[in-house]
Amino acid sequence: MATANAVSSSTPAMETTPAAVLEEMAAKAVYKRYESLMTVRIKAIKGKGAWYWTHLEPVLICTSDSGVPKVVKLRCSLCDALFSASNPSRTASEHLKRGTCPNFSSPSAGAGSGGGDGHHHPQPKPISSLPPSSSSRKRSCNPYQIEALYSSPSTSPILPHPSPQQANLVLSGGKDDLGALAMLEDSVKKLKSPMASPNPALSKAQADAAFSFFSDWFYECAGVISFSSIEHPKFRAFLQQVGLPSISYRDLAGTRLDTRYEEARSDAEARIRDALFFQVAADGWKSRSDSDCGDSLVSITVNLPNGTTVFRRALISDGRVPCKYAEDVLWDSVINASGSGKGGGATTLCAGIVSDRFKSTALRSLEDQHHWMVNLSCILQGFRSLIKDFTRGLSLFHDVSSKCSKIVSFFNNNSSARTIFHKYQTQELDHTSLLRYSNGIDCNFMIEDVISSTRAFHLTVHDDSYKLLCLDNPEATQLADLLLDMKFWNDVQAANSLVKLINDTIQDMQTDRPLVGQCLPLWKGMRSKIKAWCARYSNDETAVHNVFDKRFKRNYHPAWSAAFILDPLYLIKDTSGKYLPPYKCLTPEQDKDVDKLITRLASREEAHIVLNELMKWRSEGLDPIYAQAVQVKQLDSATGKMKIANPQSSRLVWETCLSEEFGTLGKIAVRLIFLHATAGGFKCNVSLLRWLKRQGKSRAAMERAQKMIFVAAQARLERRDFSCDEDRDGELFANGDVDELNETLMEAS
Known part of the structure; x- marks a missing residue:
């Protein structure tokens, strides 16, 4: 029955035409570009971006028949003209600066004097340029003109140019300038009283719903936004503008937080209680290099058989945690999670632990004490350590690192060489910056900087000024020869290519979160x-x-081989038509590991039974119909890759059609093949870590902080959001308006 459902559920995906899939992927890319441009525009309007975004507005163009997003355009809000969204900076230069737009009456905004913040702003029109009105002050006050003076540039109408008759207006304060004075006075009153224009108040139900959404968003931000920020005058003005009552930090830190925390905790415990078994995951034992305090937030989560993850607790680690302490923390987490499970707190419900700590004495110790557990080191950390191993162990990296260090040190410290290099760096990269330096193991970022400046270096050493510098500086001559040596650049590219190769795999694993059976492949x-x-x-x-x-042997676990053999996903069709376990892909040592591990996971009374069933599994395998159903793949529209249609089918086969034939082995298999190979759960950002450390002086404050972290973590895990805010911001700017980002960096430098 399960097989029929699996096959039927995968059929529509298999029948999807490539054209439809490509159209859907293209539509998603267009919409993502539209969202990026809108985000950049919002930030720019707030004063954190280029001036031209106040006049250019992203527009999503859809097909007339199906309404599918087709392309993103830029619309000029002054004349309604449409342009390509590929290069907003060039559009602004061509359309606004050069006078192509008939309604753009402030060309100095693009070239001139912004504020001290480095941003360009449209120049306000003087009050004396407004047309005179009658002697009556109330009649002389034109509300549309006042609105134009003080409203946002993105929504303000264009004021007409003064006519020749208006050119001789008396300055503000003159006898015939009462209209301008009245406008100024009324505008000042309007600024002092933002609610001068009444807004309809929301009903109590609407206000409560809005406040509930706001509090959820606030909790899920977890430390990024401070409690004191909600009492900012402009935020209070915003609440009044939309018809909401003011919010006190006591409202958010009191009963509402307690209620939200209890809801999240009860839901998490109910999910664990309903699960047949689970896995504890611990991520964050290693300190964060980007944290100024050198600490990290250890996140303890629980993985469930249905593919979901729930949050348990968090604690701060400084990266120097003793193994015994880590062992106690992990075992306490197992006991606490088991306490809400079936069997009255039986720890046998925990199938194992996965942790990012590679000094795995604690993991091995717990595994030795409890035969039913499989404790794994995070495979992500293994691949990250592989990069360090290559950096230490390959002469290629030593040679490249030494030469790059000399180059970076010379061009950063020699002012004459730096000036020449920055000239070409600006020409090629649209910005100037010092190159990152390293004389240690972690030299990859330095190599990246050297590679990104390849063209700038070549232009620099061919510059006449640099050739004059070489006459008096032997080091400049030596580095010029090095920078023109193709073997050096081949080695640099090789080192960078190897690191990128591993990092790309790590990034894929962070997205896919592989199970233990995928480790060997x-x-x-x-x-x-x-x-x-x-x-x-x-x-x-x-x-x-x-x-x-060497790295593979240090991180290898026998569970990798056992799960690879037991997972129907990896069965191979032999010449007789049977689908058999891939024993031929294992080494003799790994073959023995399968028997040893499965025997350990079974009880003493069932050891001989499980070995007999394992031999039968090895010789007979799985019925071809079920095997084919498990291995059905479909195209993932988000990544464009083929993925398993039903990831849970491997476990379901053991629980259903194989349960009678392999009773003992099946109980072990369903627990083993479900185990995650990565420890990644809730990712905290640096702001949250700093905020949490500040709460440590007060027990009550720390309790509130822990509740907020629990609510935020549980909400993210429900959305399967395993990234952090810094990662998303970096991706947003990488995929957004590159021209504006370059402009901002140039202004900052």
Whole structure:
């Protein structure tokens, strides 16, 4: 029955035509571009971006028949002309600065004097340029003109140019200038009283609903926005403008927070209570390098068989946690999670632990004490350590790092060389900056800076001024020869390519969150990629594979092999038509690991039974119909890759059609193949970490902080949001308006 459902659920996806899929992907890309431009425009209007966004507005153009987003255009709010959205900066220059727009009456806004904040602002029109009116002060006050003077530039109408008869107006304060004085007085009153124009008040139900949404958003931001910010005068003015009552921080930090926390905690415990088993995940033991306090937030979560994750607790770590302390924390988490599960708190419900701490003494100790547990080190940390191993162990990185350090040090410290380099850096990259320096292991960011400035370096050493510098500076001559050496650039590119190869795999794993059965295929795939890299850059395979094999052995766990064998996803069709476990892909040692691990996970009374069932599984495998149903794939429109249609089908096969034939082995298999190989759960940002440390002086404040973290983490995990705010902001600016970002960086430098 489960198989029929799996096949039927996957059929529509398989019948989807490539054209429809491509159209959907294109529409999503267009809409994402539209959202990025809108975000950039909103920030610009607030004074944090280029001046021209007050006049250019992104518009989403849809097809007439289906309404699917087709393209993003820029509309000039002054003349309604439409332009391509590929280069807003150039559009502003061509349309606004050069006078193409007939209604753009302030060309100095683009070129001239902004404020001290480095941003350009449209120049306000003097009061004396307004037309005179009658002697009556009330009649002389034109509300539309007042609104134009003090409203936002993006919504203000264009005031007409003064006629020749208006050119001789008396300055403000003259006998015939009562109209301008009246406008000024009324405008000042309007600024002092933002609610002069009455807004309809919301009903109590509407106000309560709005406040509920606001509080949820505030809690889920968890430390990014301070409690004191809600009492900011402009925020209070905003609430009044939309018809909401003012909000006190006591309202958010009191009963409402307690209620929201209890709801989230009860929901999390109910989910664990309904689960047959679970896995504890701990992420954050290693301190954050980007944190000024050197600390990190350890996030303890619980993975459930249905693919969901719930939050349990958080604690601050300084990266120097003793193994015994980590062991106690992890075991307490197992006990607490088991206390809300079936069996009256039986710890056997915990199938295992996955943690990012690679000094895994604590993990091995807990596994030795409790035979039913499988405790894994996070595979993400293993691949990150592989990068460090290559940096330490390959002569390629030592040579490239040494030469790049000399280049960066010289061009950062020698003012004459720096001036020449910055000239071409501006020409090629549209900004100037010092190159990041490193003389240690973590030299990858320095190599990236050198590669990004390749063209600028070549132009620099060919510059006549640099050639004059070489006459008196032997180091400049030496570095010029190095920068013109193609072998050096080939080595730099090779080192950067290897790091990027591994980082791309890490990024994919962060998105996909692989299970333990995928560990061996992932490492095998990385080995193949590294072999191709060696051939491409003519590097010695022996030295590279030696480093790779050492890292693989340090992080290898027998559960990788056992889950790979038991997961129906990896069954291979043999010549007889049977789908059999892929034992031929294992080494002899890994083959033995499968027997040892499965025997350990079973009780003493069932050890011989589970081995007999394992032998039967090895020789008979799974019925072809069920195997094919498990392995059905479909196109993921978000990534454009083929993915398993029903990730839960591997476990469901063992729980249903194989339950009678493999009773003992099936109980072990469903727990084993469900285990996650990554520890990533709730990601905190640096702001949250700093905010949490500040609460440590007060027990009550720390309790409120923990409740907010729980609410925020649980909400993100429900949305399957495993990123942090800094990551999303970086992606937003990387995919958004590159021209505006370059302008901002140039102004800042």
